[in-house]
Amino acid sequence: MNMLSRKASQGCHGQDSSYFLGWQEYDKNPYHPIQNSTGIIQMGLAENQLSFDLLKSWLRRNPDIVGLKNDGVSVFRELALFQDYHGLPALKNELVDFMAKIRGNGIKFAPEKLVLAAGATPANEILMFCLADPGEAFILPTPYYPGFDRDLKWRTGVEIVPMHCSSSNGFRITSCALEQAYQQAQKLHLNVKGVLITNPSNPLGITMTKTELNDLVDFAIDKNIHIISDEIYSGTVFNSPRFISIMEVVNERISVNNTTSIWNRIHIVYSLSKDLGVPGFRVGMIYSNNETVVAAATKMSSFGLVSSQTQYLVANLLKDKKFTFKYMEETHRRLKRRKEMLVSGLRNAGIRCLKSNAGLFCWVDMRHLLSSATFEAEKELWKRILCQVGLNISPGSSCHCCEPGWFRVCFANMSEDTLKVAMRRMKAFTDSNISAVNDGNKRVHC
Amino acid sequence: MRLLSTKATCNSHGQDSSYFLGWQEYEKNPYDEVLNPKGIIQMGLAENQLSFDLLESWLAKNPDVAGFKSDGKSIFRELALFQDYHGLPSFKKALVDFMAEIRDNKVTFDPKHIVLTAGATSANETLMFCLAEKGEAFLLPTPYYPGFDRDLKWRTGVEIVPIQCTSSNNFQITEPALQQAYQEAEKRNLRVKGVLVTNPSNPLGTTVSRSELNLLIDFIKDKEMHLISDEIYSGTVYNSPGFVSVMEILKERNDLNDCGAQVWDRVHVVYSLSKDLGLPGFRVGAIYSENDVVVAAATKMSSFGLVSSQTQYLLSAMLGDKKFTKNYISENQKRLKRRQRMLVSGLQKAGISCLKTNNAGLFCWLRWSFGRRYSTEVRLNISPGSSCHCTEPGWFRMCFANMSEDTLNLAMKRLKAFVEESNDNRCSGFEDGAGSGLGWVSTSTFPPFSLTLTPEKNQTSTPIKERKTLQSQGGFRQVSTGPGDCHVRYASGSSVTPVAVKTLLSLRYPTWRPPDPFYN
Numbered sequence: 001m002n003m004l005s006r007k008a009s010q011g012c013h014g015q016d017s018s019y020f021l022g023w024q025e026y027d028k029n030p031y032h033p034i035q036n037s038t039g040i041i042q043m044g045l046a047e048n049q050l051s052f053d054l055l056k057s058w059l060r061r062n063p064d065i066v067g068l069k070n071d072g073v074s075v076f077r078e079l080a081l082f083q084d085y086h087g088l089p090a091l092k093n094e095l096v097d098f099m100a101k102i103r104g105n106g107i108k109f110a111p112e113k114l115v116l117a118a119g120a121t122p123a124n125e126i127l128m129f130c131l132a133d134p135g136e137a138f139i140l141p142t143p144y145y146p147g148f149d150r151d152l153k154w155r156t157g158v159e160i161v162p163m164h165c166s167s168s169n170g171f172r173i174t175s176c177a178l179e180q181a182y183q184q185a186q187k188l189h190l191n192v193k194g195v196l197i198t199n200p201s202n203p204l205g206i207t208m209t210k211t212e213l214n215d216l217v218d219f220a221i222d223k224n225i226h227i228i229s230d231e232i233y234s235g236t237v238f239n240s241p242r243f244i245s246i247m248e249v250v251n252e253r254i255s256v257n258n259t260t261s262i263w264n265r266i267h268i269v270y271s272l273s274k275d276l277g278v279p280g281f282r283v284g285m286i287y288s289n290n291e292t293v294v295a296a297a298t299k300m301s302s303f304g305l306v307s308s309q310t311q312y313l314v315a316n317l318l319k320d321k322k323f324t325f326k327y328m329e330e331t332h333r334r335l336k337r338r339k340e341m342l343v344s345g346l347r348n349a350g351i352r353c354l355k356s357n358a359g360l361f362c363w364v365d366m367r368h369l370l371s372s373a374t375f376e377a378e379k380e381l382w383k384r385i386l387c388q389v390g391l392n393i394s395p396g397s398s399c400h401c402c403e404p405g406w407f408r409v410c411f412a413n414m415s416e417d418t419l420k421v422a423m424r425r426m427k428a429f430t431d432s433n434i435s436a437v438n439d440g441n442k443r444v445h446c
Numbered sequence: 447m448r449l450l451s452t453k454a455t456c457n458s459h460g461q462d463s464s465y466f467l468g469w470q471e472y473e474k475n476p477y478d479e480v481l482n483p484k485g486i487i488q489m490g491l492a493e494n495q496l497s498f499d500l501l502e503s504w505l506a507k508n509p510d511v512a513g514f515k516s517d518g519k520s521i522f523r524e525l526a527l528f529q530d531y532h533g534l535p536s537f538k539k540a541l542v543d544f545m546a547e548i549r550d551n552k553v554t555f556d557p558k559h560i561v562l563t564a565g566a567t568s569a570n571e572t573l574m575f576c577l578a579e580k581g582e583a584f585l586l587p588t589p590y591y592p593g594f595d596r597d598l599k600w601r602t603g604v605e606i607v608p609i610q611c612t613s614s615n616n617f618q619i620t621e622p623a624l625q626q627a628y629q630e631a632e633k634r635n636l637r638v639k640g641v642l643v644t645n646p647s648n649p650l651g652t653t654v655s656r657s658e659l660n661l662l663i664d665f666i667k668d669k670e671m672h673l674i675s676d677e678i679y680s681g682t683v684y685n686s687p688g689f690v691s692v693m694e695i696l697k698e699r700n701d702l703n704d705c706g707a708q709v710w711d712r713v714h715v716v717y718s719l720s721k722d723l724g725l726p727g728f729r730v731g732a733i734y735s736e737n738d739v740v741v742a743a744a745t746k747m748s749s750f751g752l753v754s755s756q757t758q759y760l761l762s763a764m765l766g767d768k769k770f771t772k773n774y775i776s777e778n779q780k781r782l783k784r785r786q787r788m789l790v791s792g793l794q795k796a797g798i799s800c801l802k803t804n805n806a807g808l809f810c811w812l813r814w815s816f817g818r819r820y821s822t823e824v825r826l827n828i829s830p831g832s833s834c835h836c837t838e839p840g841w842f843r844m845c846f847a848n849m850s851e852d853t854l855n856l857a858m859k860r861l862k863a864f865v866e867e868s869n870d871n872r873c874s875g876f877e878d879g880a881g882s883g884l885g886w887v888s889t890s891t892f893p894p895f896s897l898t899l900t901p902e903k904n905q906t907s908t909p910i911k912e913r914k915t916l917q918s919q920g921g922f923r924q925v926s927t928g929p930g931d932c933h934v935r936y937a938s939g940s941s942v943t944p945v946a947v948k949t950l951l952s953l954r955y956p957t958w959r960p961p962d963p964f965y966n
Contacts, residue, residue: 005575008740049523052522059522067505067513076501118564121749121750129453129601279527280525280529293450296455302568305564307729308729309727310756
């Protein structure tokens with residue numbers, strides 16, 4: 001008899017991809033400006049480390065909050081006992097305000113439609129459990145976040161059907177590609193329950209256009225399926241065009257057409273891990289217009305509630321509107337600056353990036369550095385960059401990109417100086433690469 | 447095509463049981479010393495509110511920790527970024543040390559074998575995902591924590607097969623009961639992957655004995671299955687015979703060469719700080735297993751419910767303070783013991799006895815023969831044994847650590863007054879919910895009460911099939927019917943007598959005969 005479940009004993013949790021292997025190499029030999037200046041620079045981690053000084057100064061001004069006090073009175077006891085899966089009302093009120101602000105206050109969100117979960121990771125898994133049975137499928141545009149292979153599929157038994165986007169149109173979603181993915185699912189006898197988009201996109205770093213969103217909504221109406229919009233990077237939009245949420249597009253439709261049933265099939269996932277840079281605090285959420293989904297997801301959140309200690313901290317942080325306004329403004333400014341540093345540094349090395357306006361990374365075109373237009377060549381190039389250049393970047397294949405030669409390079413998880421070092425190394429590599437690019441027999445080991 | 451999943455639209459999240467219905471009554475009319483002194487006192491919540499002062503005083507002495515500081519230096523950044531599912535090393539070390547201390551250091555735990563999860567709820571579900579496929583089963587001794595019906599089954603598709611325990615031996619697990627449960631599973635074509643016990647037991651409030659633990663290990667060895675020991679209440683043992691963990695038994699047997707290495711791979715412990723430290727809101731749970739594959743898989747699965755790094759850090763400092771933990775563990779147990787004594791003596795004065803082996807947990811397991819009147823007349827919320835899948839009717843769980851001493855005293859006063867008054871009115875009781883007892887309850891005073899008229903089992907009269915509203919005929923409403931059953935609720939202030947009810951029912955259902963005790 002099988003002692004353990006299949007889930008436990010097989011590698012079906014998607015964690016043997018290069019995404020994670022690069023991480024391991026970095027852990028063995030991490031860069032440090034003084035102690036290990038030849039070490040590997042981590043550029044595969046989509047973290048926002050640019051604005052901790054702002055958060056820390058807020059904490060210094062508000063010692064009572066971390067001390068679990070409210071107006072000098074201890075609320076420790078109440079928080080220690082608070083395990084209501086409906087979440088701390090004060091926090092939910094602040095979160096809906098914050099989400100509305102990120103969307104230019106063009107949409108109003110209702111706190112009772114918000115479900116808290118310990119990060120976007122459980123939020124996405126919960127939505128799978130609520131919307132699909134094992135063996136059913138969701139369409140995801142590629143390239144997509146490698147973690148989805150685990151988060152959406154592992155314990156739920158749900159399948160992912162990729163919808164391939166290409167550089168020919170800037171990796172934009174088209175009705176044609178959506179339809180093609182749907183047909184592919186039919187061929188595989190998979191029942192498609194919805195489409196999951198990440199907007200702004202990881203790894204592309206671009207916000208979706210109104211056209212794309214409308215095409216998506218048309219598609220979802222036609223096929224009678226759900227749309228999940230993972231808007232975890234919505235607060236990292238640092239350039240025009242402005243962020244347009246799926247909710248805005250659907251709201252417009254309803255006021256024009258009165259088509260309400262799609263309303264019930266729109267779900268947003270959000271988290272504070274990227275905007276506020278606090279992934280360790282595990283604050284994620286689902287927003288849904290569908291009462292049944294909200295009710296079921298609320299109960300499922302029992303399996304991953306947000307610590308009440310953290311709920312209290314975040315509620316108070318977001319309540320300080322003056323602070324959050326300044327924080328968002330400053331963070332956007334810093335992200336924009338960093339991105340421009342990366343883009344110009346890469347340009348200097350003869351490398352171009354997809355024009356981006358959001359996220360913590362750029363989608364970098366290194367097709368011209370491949371020895372051949374194959375994924376094998378991409379892997380070779382990735383290994384060379386990891387081991388020779390000493391940069392851990394994420395190969396497009398780990399994001400299921402259909403074109404070899406694209407890489408995701410993060411820019412917000414290191415100091416400016418470190419980024420400069422990385423750019424110097426890249427330039428040195430491409431300079432020498434011009435002579436060595438055909439040296440395909442060279443084997444690279446880390 | 448169905449819009450949502452089966453899981454989202456079914457009811458197997460177990461949240462429609464009487465456990466939660468009683469809770470709803472409480473929510474509508476909660477006791478408050480000042481604002482609602484006649485309200486329902488919550489005694490259905492297994493929370494430990496007795497030792498917050500100890501935690502608060504530690505926090506006051508260590509303000510830096512909550513302020514994200516370590517040796518005066520801010521570590522906010524490091525904590526904000528820390529989402530490694532291997533957990534904060536200092537916290538894991540402090541936690542395993544704490545777990546060892548609770549077990550009198552008779553067992554030690556390796557931090558490399560512990561997996562942190564957002565509460566025991568998450569830990570238990572994760573173990574199900576790791577150990578069983580959809581459609582396979584775990585055996586659980588009854589009565590068990592109602593939450594298991596959701597936690598173990600809902601999203602995993604795993605089944606629960608009960609191991610029936612009875613009052614004849616204080617609800618201890620026996621060999622015949624284990625075998626019977628296993629055979630029951632076989633009959634239902636369910637492959638059994640293991641046994642899950644809660645030790646100390648919820649709702650019994652007793653520690654599992656050495657002989658039961660040895661029995662369980664023998665059983666899982668023989669059947670080659672797993673044993674999960676949910677030891678969430680391990681720090682709440684306040685009386686002899688003291689807490690014995692399954693790990694201790696394994697160690698003993700290992701020393702005696704009685705069990706092979708394979709058994710070590712199949713025993714897993716679940717723990718949490720929700721009961722011992724009274725911190726359910728902080729979501730700190732853990733799985734401990736010597737099985738490397740289980741630890742590896744569970745670690746990755748913990749991504750779906752990590753413990754906030756802010757909380758890990760706070761507790762790593764608190765539990766790392768050995769002077770504090772030593773004092774906390776013993777003081778907490780002292781207070782629990784005192785509270786339990788208060789409850790037991792209060793119950794005794796009301797002529798109610800609870801399980802005499804009660805030596806742990808935050809509750810007592812007792813017999814109650816007045817049905818729903820605990821809610822309607824005594825105005826206490828207690829948990830019916832039926833919601834814990836107890837096969838014997840009339841057992842209830844009553845919590846004692848989630849209110850102040852004064853409130854507990856008041857609850858005991860109400861209980862005593864009620865029982866005395868009931869005896870005056872010469873009622874005979876009936877069992878709530880699961881029971882099919884014969885008998886009825888009535889008083890001619892307010893407030894509303896329920897009357898269950900259940901014909902004897904051998905009666906062949908036409909069962910009452912329809913649900914009818916009798917409100918217009920005498921001021922009472924028929925609440926629900928099943929074949930042969932009729933639950934009739936009397937409106938407040940009505941002057942209905944049992945004879946009137948009988949007359950009315952006989953008129954409507956001529957072939958139905960009331961049971962003999964009806965005339966009492």
